[in-house]
Amino acid sequence: MRKGMGKRDMLAHDNRMVDEVCPSIFLLRKTHGSNVYLIQDTELFLIDAGFPLDAKKISNAVSQFGTHVCMVATHYHLDHVGSMKMLSENFGWGIAAHEDDALVMEGKIPYEIFEMEPLKRLYYRLLAPLYKYEFVTVDSKLIDGDFMDVIEGLKVIHIPGHTEGSIALYSESRKILFSGDTLRCEKGILEGPPPKFNTNIEQAYKSIREKLLDLDFETLLPGHGVPILKNARKEVVRMLRES
Numbered sequence: 001m002r003k004g005m006g007k008r009d010m011l012a013h014d015n016r017m018v019d020e021v022c023p024s025i026f027l028l029r030k031t032h033g034s035n036v037y038l039i040q041d042t043e044l045f046l047i048d049a050g051f052p053l054d055a056k057k058i059s060n061a062v063s064q065f066g067t068h069v070c071m072v073a074t075h076y077h078l079d080h081v082g083s084m085k086m087l088s089e090n091f092g093w094g095i096a097a098h099e100d101d102a103l104v105m106e107g108k109i110p111y112e113i114f115e116m117e118p119l120k121r122l123y124y125r126l127l128a129p130l131y132k133y134e135f136v137t138v139d140s141k142l143i144d145g146d147f148m149d150v151i152e153g154l155k156v157i158h159i160p161g162h163t164e165g166s167i168a169l170y171s172e173s174r175k176i177l178f179s180g181d182t183l184r185c186e187k188g189i190l191e192g193p194p195p196k197f198n199t200n201i202e203q204a205y206k207s208i209r210e211k212l213l214d215l216d217f218e219t220l221l222p223g224h225g226v227p228i229l230k231n232a233r234k235e236v237v238r239m240l241r242e243s
């Protein structure tokens with residue numbers, strides 16, 4: 001048993017609902033939408049919250065750690081904020097997001113519609129209730145440089161491009177970066193944002209080069225795919241060189 005691991009952690013591991021990817025940082029298993037990370041500190045922080053149909057899985061997993069949760073959205077897309085309405089209404093969990101993306105999440109400016117292949121569009125239309133975008137109240141509107149008092153300090157890094165208000169979260173002392181969709185690692189392949197679904201893809205890459213590479217990080221916890229636990233910054237440099 002890892003030093004400092006409590007009974008609650010053991011329970012979570014036994015039920016195989018989460019994996020502890022770094023000390024006190026857990027990745028929920030088998031969510032349908034984005035990766036959902038849970039940080040266990042004096043408070044609980046959830047980084048992103050999957051599709052609406054992930055809500056029950058998230059509440060079950062989190063309930064083993066505690067009840068007071070702050071949910072932080074890396075950006076407004078449905079696969080990252082879909083369950084926030086249900087979780088905030090049913091459990092009173094708070095919501096934080098960058099002030100620009102909060103405007104979309106609160107319904108003050110429209111959700112950007114992207115071109116989609118006809119089959120995919122049909123799929124989403126048929127299953128519309130499962131993928132309905134529900135507006136929420138964003139309790140905490142974040143800006144670049146904001147600091148969250150969790151795992152010795154988590155800094156908000158504004159990285160516009162994938163969406164106007166995309167953010168990364170950075171722990172300087174632990175050299176950990178949560179990147180949302182701006183860096184992904186699906187099937188173990190490190191990539192930038194998905195080519196189709198960006199407000200401005202050139203700006204997203206500029207954010208990677210000018211904001212993220214300015215940070216000293218070893219561990220990358222991406223919005224989709226597998227975490228990179230070592231040499232992550234070097235891997236991002238290599239990815240940019242080869243792309």
Ligand SMILES: [Zn+2]
Pocket residue numbers: 034077079080181223224
């Ligand atoms: Zn995503």
Ligand SMILES: [Zn+2]
Pocket residue numbers: 075077162181197
């Ligand atoms: Zn996205």
